[in-house]
Amino acid sequence: MAEKDGSTHLSAPAAEAETREQEQPQQSRQSMGQNKPYLAHSKSDRQREISMDPPRPSDLYGTPRGMLDRSLQAQLGRQLRAIFSDVAQEPVPERFIKLLEALEAREKRR
Amino acid sequence: MNSHSSSLKQALLGLIPNLRAFAVSLCGDIERADDLVQETLLKAWDHLESFQEGTNLRAWLFTILRNTYFSECRRRRREVEDRDGTKASDLAVHPGQQGHLDMQDFRRALNLLPPDQREALILVGAAGFSYEEAAAISSCAVGTIKSRVNRARGKLTEMLGVATPREFGPDSATEAIVARTAGSTRQS
Numbered sequence: 001m002a003e004k005d006g007s008t009h010l011s012a013p014a015a016e017a018e019t020r021e022q023e024q025p026q027q028s029r030q031s032m033g034q035n036k037p038y039l040a041h042s043k044s045d046r047q048r049e050i051s052m053d054p055p056r057p058s059d060l061y062g063t064p065r066g067m068l069d070r071s072l073q074a075q076l077g078r079q080l081r082a083i084f085s086d087v088a089q090e091p092v093p094e095r096f097i098k099l100l101e102a103l104e105a106r107e108k109r110r
Numbered sequence: 111m112n113s114h115s116s117s118l119k120q121a122l123l124g125l126i127p128n129l130r131a132f133a134v135s136l137c138g139d140i141e142r143a144d145d146l147v148q149e150t151l152l153k154a155w156d157h158l159e160s161f162q163e164g165t166n167l168r169a170w171l172f173t174i175l176r177n178t179y180f181s182e183c184r185r186r187r188r189e190v191e192d193r194d195g196t197k198a199s200d201l202a203v204h205p206g207q208q209g210h211l212d213m214q215d216f217r218r219a220l221n222l223l224p225p226d227q228r229e230a231l232i233l234v235g236a237a238g239f240s241y242e243e244a245a246a247i248s249s250c251a252v253g254t255i256k257s258r259v260n261r262a263r264g265k266l267t268e269m270l271g272v273a274t275p276r277e278f279g280p281d282s283a284t285e286a287i288v289a290r291t292a293g294s295t296r297q298s
Binding site for chain 2: 103
């Protein structure tokens, strides 16, 4: 498995060499993979890069990504403003009207 | 004096809906919010001499209200750190079945934010204050407000589990653009 991973990164002349290697005994091919573990490693990294896993939310927030980020912000913003304006549109409760009247009356008596 | 107190009364009356909206967004509870508003009105009335004529009465009232709220929080020993430490996974706030973020979920998530971040987000994102005005109200640096707003947005997104645009239902055109954008980002 490891030596196969390595082969995808070889340039054309090296690939020829690998074809020749395939005729060699199992033993030496394995040792080649062991000598170059970074080849196998870089392949698995690449696989992760092209995987279909959805990006995590923290990724989305770490780096703003145009449309995606903007539509998220727009959605959050709309809901935040809705919470605020729901209450802001209510009429002033009676208790506050009375409170202000009492404060004003107290002022006048002074 | 009489006409002055009468015009002040009118000005305060006009700002009560805004004060209530701020208080509810801040504490998430309408009864507690109205108590905060009442205390704010009493303090404003009694400390009118400290209000500078010609400056923003709304911002002044918001300042009194938030100071009242935060000192109450301290009295109740509601540590900011406690809230800040809440894990997103513990919150169990999930978007509804339609992939639509329900208002109730949003309210809960908002209430779970650290109070200072919630405040910054409300002042800038809902009450319409500039970063500079919000900084003056919260008596902190403009940069602090900006970073609080950013952290609040990040946490909300995390809590609400909005990982992909499909979860809050954009149209297909938006989705296609998003897919293209995401693709090109990966390749680069």
